[in-house]
Amino acid sequence: MSRKNSTPLGADATSIWLLLLIFSASVSDSIGEDLLGVCYGELGQDLPPISTTIKLLKELHADAVRLYDANPSVLTALRGTGIGVIVSVLDSELQDFAQNPTTAVLWVQKYVSPFYPSTRITYIAVGNEILSPGTVDEYGPHLVPAMWNLYHALAGRRLQDHIKVVAPVSGDILGTSWPPSKGAFSQLNYIHPLLRFLEYTKSKFFINVYPYYAHRMNPVQVPLDYAVFLKTEPEFKDPITGLPYYNLFDAMIDATYSAMLDIGITKVGVAVGETGWPTAGGYAASARTAKLYIRNLIQHVQRGGTPNRPKERVPVFLFSLYNENEKIGPDTEKNWGIFYPNATKVYDVDLDPVTSDL
Numbered sequence: 001m002s003r004k005n006s007t008p009l010g011a012d013a014t015s016i017w018l019l020l021l022i023f024s025a026s027v028s029d030s031i032g033e034d035l036l037g038v039c040y041g042e043l044g045q046d047l048p049p050i051s052t053t054i055k056l057l058k059e060l061h062a063d064a065v066r067l068y069d070a071n072p073s074v075l076t077a078l079r080g081t082g083i084g085v086i087v088s089v090l091d092s093e094l095q096d097f098a099q100n101p102t103t104a105v106l107w108v109q110k111y112v113s114p115f116y117p118s119t120r121i122t123y124i125a126v127g128n129e130i131l132s133p134g135t136v137d138e139y140g141p142h143l144v145p146a147m148w149n150l151y152h153a154l155a156g157r158r159l160q161d162h163i164k165v166v167a168p169v170s171g172d173i174l175g176t177s178w179p180p181s182k183g184a185f186s187q188l189n190y191i192h193p194l195l196r197f198l199e200y201t202k203s204k205f206f207i208n209v210y211p212y213y214a215h216r217m218n219p220v221q222v223p224l225d226y227a228v229f230l231k232t233e234p235e236f237k238d239p240i241t242g243l244p245y246y247n248l249f250d251a252m253i254d255a256t257y258s259a260m261l262d263i264g265i266t267k268v269g270v271a272v273g274e275t276g277w278p279t280a281g282g283y284a285a286s287a288r289t290a291k292l293y294i295r296n297l298i299q300h301v302q303r304g305g306t307p308n309r310p311k312e313r314v315p316v317f318l319f320s321l322y323n324e325n326e327k328i329g330p331d332t333e334k335n336w337g338i339f340y341p342n343a344t345k346v347y348d349v350d351l352d353p354v355t356s357d358l
Contacts, residue, residue, distance in 0.1 A: 034084040034122065036298060036351040037064030037317040039274055044324035048343045050077040055221030056339060057083060061352040066317045069112035079118040087111060088125040094139050096145035104149035113157060121163055124150055129170040129189050131206060140190045143167055144197055151201055164203035166192055168273035171209050174255055181240040183255030184262055195265045206273035207256055211248040216283050222248060228289060243307040254308040276319035279346050281331025291347040294318060298351055
């Protein structure tokens with residue numbers, strides 16, 4: 001903020017200036033405080049109104065909520081709640097965002113400016129898992145250009161330090177994940193510029209982590225107790241670092257850090273954009289196992305970081321708030337919710353580890 005003259009500020013003006021500095025710092029710092037959030041998907045029939053959804057988020061003690069769009073009615077309802085909010089740009093919009101900077105400016109004007117800071121928007125997610133094999137060819141070339149245009153649109157309103165632009169990717173972006181010290185990325189032509197963007201803008205690398213799928217595909221090599229944080233002895237020790245691994249979650253996060261280090265990225269933190277366990281519809285899917293996974297995950301991330309980064313806690317978004325019966329795919333895809341659409345719990349869980357019990 002520039003001053004047009006050298007006249008000392010008056011007492012009132014000084015107070016206002018200091019308040020603005022404090023507010024700015026608190027908003028900026030608040031980005032890193034949301035340790036445990038919940039994903040709010042809406043691909044289900046007869047889901048509760050947003051007023052009920054906010055009530056449930058508060059009952060769960062959720063720090064934040066991840067939206068898969070930027071619904072103005074939802075953003076309006078979240079005003080004044082203190083809940084951190086991730087809003088999303090749809091996959092289908094990426095090409096327009098990449099090719100037309102004005103599109104990003106208008107989007108920020110419509111979906112961010114009317115709500116922030118009363119609605120505590122902390123991240124804009126650009127697409128979801130678009131660097132996976134089925135979508136990378138179509139959307140990959142547009143990802144980072146779209147992110148830069150959004151960043152500049154935020155910078156035009158001096159919001160770039162308060163609202164960060166991210167791009168959640170699937171865990172399959174790791175071409176090599178074992179041992180964790182030898183983690184390596186696939187799709188390097190897209191992942192490298194993405195990570196450079198995140199490094200420059202001081203944002204986080206959002207990766208979706210699902211130990212459930214690893215256990216389902218290979219229950220012998222990925223036993224259930226290793227997948228759901230129940231091991232009391234290490235499942236293995238990294239042959240290079242000697243670090244012990246008691247759960248797959250830590251191994252996947254550390255493999256991600258190793259993959260970043262392998263391409264020279266050292267200043268980007270990891271956040272988990274989605275993780276969870278299905279409660280019905282397929283192998284190893286049950287409410288009891290989901291409760292085990294979520295309860296143990298909450299306690300684990302609250303205690304600290306991973307073997308390789310023990311002091312660096314990883315923000316996590318649980319998938320998901322509701323069962324969604326309109327999702328495409330096997331029955332397990334429809335049964336990841338903590339709540340049924342009638343707002344009753346599928347299983348008991350609390351994101352506050354003090355009150356979360358089994």
